[in-house]
Amino acid sequence: MPIKEVVKTNPALKKFIHWTLVPTKQARPRTWVKFFVNPFFHQKKPGSIIRHRTRMDVFPFNRFVLGKNAVVEDFCTINNGVGDVLIGDETTLGMGNVLIGPVAIGKQVIVAQNVVMSGLNHNYEDVTRAIQLQGVKTAPIIIEDDCWIGANVVITAGTTIGKHCVVAAGAVVTKDVPAFSIAAGNPARIIKKYDQELQTWVKVKDASFTL
Template sequence: MDVFPFNNFQLGAKSTIEDFATINNGVGDVLIGEGSMIGIGSVVIGPVEIGNNVMLAQNIVVSGLNHGYEDVTIPPSLQKEIRKQIIISDNVWIGANSVITAGITIGRHSVIGAGSVVTKNIPDYCVAVGNPAKIIKRYSAETGTWESVKN
């Protein structure tokens, strides 16, 4: 746990952070809701807000931090830090080995397939897979079923 006193860290009731996971709030708040689980070996770097009843499987990276690279006379490690809030809404399931990039919002009750790289926002009630992640299903309230999306 790389939890610093100058940014917020909250872990909701009945939430779990499994072994070998890294939580870092050094560059932004990390807020985890109730009943959520951060899986083995996962990395969460703020600013990140994780809702209630969220499942992060194993070896997931959720990072609101990037580095500039534009000035070729300076190594990227010495360029400005770029911070963009990540929001993972309630009831989301993120499959193993996925990456959630800075500035992304994942909507309620969405599912991210294993090994996906999320580079664009995912709306509520969607299934997204791949690199980059693309929506393949949406829940239809009219039919009460998950329906395929043609890309």
């Protein structure tokens, strides 16, 4: 049986290995993991940059990939503790972004400042137990190629933003945004779409229509 399967089927062993990687009740790796383990598991492709004041809470048991010539600016936080974080070639993450996997961002995406993307939700259904004791559930966030995500946007778990979309500053995306669309508001709604026949951007007649 592969070692990974042995660990999964042995709760005590799994708990011990997790403790060696992550301090109790914390969400960031131990220093030795950051410097001596992660480099062998994660991909940081040629030309990519992670600024020094970025918080990289990444672990070897999930994937982290940073594409060619991609940039992660200062004061970002990236966490792959509950799901992969994949960032495509020539994508830029502006200052202060928070990415909690599972998140997959395509190529040539512009993400402005203070954007939050979280593929994680806390369970809350049992009112007899504290929310923090009920565990979490995940659903992937996908941002396809050539998108522009404005400042202070929130993108929630399980949503997909299609190719060449613009999400206006301050929007809260709770449902999928189709390709070649502009979304704005809270909750986000489609305000423009690209008309392939007219070859121009066209306003959506009922801009009150939410996603």
